[in-house]
Amino acid sequence: MSFKLTVLGTSSATPTLSRRPSAQALVFKNRTFLLDCGEGTQLQCLKYGVKMFKIERIFISHFHADHYLGLMGLLSTLALKGRTQEIYIYGPEGLQELIETQLRLSEAYLTYPIHFIILSMDGTHTIYEDKFLEIKSIPLAHRISCWGFLFKQRQPYRKIDKEALKHKNVPVAAFKALVYGRDYIDESGKVYSAKELTYGLPMKSYAYITDTLYMESVAQQLQGTDMIYHEATFLHELYENAIRNFHATALQAATFAQVAATKQLLIGHFSARYDDLQPLLDEARSVFPNTLLAEEGKSYET
């Protein structure tokens, strides 16, 4: 297991009694990332055991109310509880102004620093990377600037292939180079190839794609992603509605998953008109069988 996703909200513009606005907690190596922060996200964290203090980075897909209204409440609670650890928030232009205006008007202050990272609509960008993880922002097609996010595991080391190693007399000194993917040349000039003697471990990945028209180019970019969350606001019979509102249908979400050749599709961001979500699931599964409904409080692993 590499990524553990806990869904905190799955409703579109207006909440229902059973569905809250968008938010997801993604845990990777004991680090927590929050994807969107709809109204009431902190309550959902409490309810479903997401440790708010552990949140390291928050990603706001766009400035529609159902994706960010919970931000100030969450940040305030963290301050009231005495957080001192810095937090990183990624989002649209105006993010800093949004937070600072609210703080100024309520004469409040936070007990920890915030780093604001403003996203660009000009192509896909790596917005965070370290030895083990890479995060990308991907511009989507919505009424206002909006981004999807791709989380990709990284592994700096390769595994030694014990079978390939047999009878090769590989010097001990070579291993250090080989596990980092570098060839090793001994004193006699003999080359020990990292490609032949080692193999890379499969890297897990997760993509969060919400509030967008169907974008085949993005699906192609996400080829082989292990798990994809894609919005499915409407059934395809409301296709016209979806287009008008810059949203996608369950059928389109499934087509997206098919083009991306993902292993697992999660659909969410359901219109409040649907009490029963089964027809959305059935529609998606007719194209991409490995589809699940994103359900609040449930966790999904890659």
Ligand SMILES: [Zn+2]
């Ligand atoms: Zn939305």
Ligand SMILES: [Zn+2]
């Ligand atoms: Zn929206």
